[in-house]
Amino acid sequence: EDQVTQSPEALRLQEGESSSLNCSYTVSGLRGLFWYRQDPGKGPEFLFTLYSAGEEKEKERLKATLTKKESFLHITAPKPEDSATYLCAVQAGKGAQKLVFGQGTRLTINP
Amino acid sequence: DAMVIQNPRYQVTQFGKPVTLSCSQTLNHNVMYWYQQKSSQAPKLLFHYYDKDFNNEADTPDNFQSRRPNTSFCFLDIRSPGLGDAAMYLCATSRDFLSVQFFGPGTRLTVL
Numbered sequence: 328e329d330q331v332t333q334s335p336e337a338l339r340l341q342e343g344e345s346s347s348l349n350c351s352y353t354v355s356g357l358r359g360l361f362w363y364r365q366d367p368g369k370g371p372e373f374l375f376t377l378y379s380a381g382e383e384k385e386k387e388r389l390k391a392t393l394t395k396k397e398s399f400l401h402i403t404a405p406k407p408e409d410s411a412t413y414l415c416a417v418q419a420g421k422g423a424q425k426l427v428f429g430q431g432t433r434l435t436i437n438p
Numbered sequence: 439d440a441m442v443i444q445n446p447r448y449q450v451t452q453f454g455k456p457v458t459l460s461c462s463q464t465l466n467h468n469v470m471y472w473y474q475q476k477s478s479q480a481p482k483l484l485f486h487y488y489d490k491d492f493n494n495e496a497d498t499p500d501n502f503q504s505r506r507p508n509t510s511f512c513f514l515d516i517r518s519p520g521l522g523d524a525a526m527y528l529c530a531t532s533r534d535f536l537s538v539q540f541f542g543p544g545t546r547l548t549v550l
Contacts, residue, residue, distance in 0.1 A: 358536060370442075370528050370541035371481070414480065424493065424535050425471075428480035 329354040329419050333429035340405055340436050348400040348432045350415030360398050361426065362391050363414040371414055374400075405436045441465070442542035444529050450548045451519055459514040459545045461529030469535060470512040472504060473528040475544075481528055487512060488535070516547075524549045 330353045340346055352360065359378050363371035375384040377393040384391045388409065390401040400413055412433045416426040443462045451457040461470065469488050473481035485494045487506045501523070503515045516523055526546050530539040 361538065363541075368526075368544070368546065370444075370530075370544045373538055373540060376538055418536065424486065425483050425495075426481075426539060430478075430480050 329427045331417055331427050331429035333415050333432050337433040342438050343404050345403045348413055350398040352417050354417050354419035356419050358418045361416045362400055365412045407436045407438050410436045442531055442540055444542040444545050448546050452550050454518045457516050459527050461512045462510050463531045465531055467531035467533050469532045471530040472514050475526045519549045521549050
């Protein structure tokens with residue numbers, strides 16, 4: 328069974344303090360790994376898709392990387408507006424008809 | 439702007455009283471999904487449509503049904519809501535199964 332585990336569950340940082348969020352996955356035949364941002368009471372907002380080990384994507388203060396077993400979301404010099412829950416999801420298998428989500432990392436950036 | 443729209447944003451219903459949630463999209467995507475997300479949990483797929491082809495997840499309760507009358511609209515019907523059905527319901531769309539899923543803002547369902 329496909330599994331996605333995110334760590335830590337919650338992370339509190341000071342503004343400007345860089346860190347990384349982890350997404351470990353166990354799947355049969357990865358087709359794609361997705362990162363989403365979700366603000367309280369809202370739907371997930373798409374950030375990145377990664378397809379193969381070694382791939383990297385960047386957007387503003389965020390950088391996503393992928394290995395054969397895990398993905399990292401690096402956040403550089405975060406600001407309070409980066410506070411949100413970050414969800415990782417994988418698409419796998421022949422049909423790849425569904426996303427399997429991790430539980431998310433709740434990130435809080437203190438000013 | 440092309441988008442996924444959900445109505446209403448907040449829905450309150452009584453135990454056992456049927457409720458319908460609505461999703462529309464201007465993206466002209468083939469696939470539409472319904473997810474249930476409970477507090478501090480990951481979104482859980484209920485079912486999806488690829489065009490008119492419906493696929494129900496094995497563990498989706500019979501109490502939940504869906505309709506897709508045309509490309510743009512998809513509905514989630516909860517026939518007899520229980521207290522355990524209180525959650526955020528998310529609609530998502532994608533061009534095909536391997537493309538990015540774009541989510542709507544969600545409908546928060548409260549069951550009294």
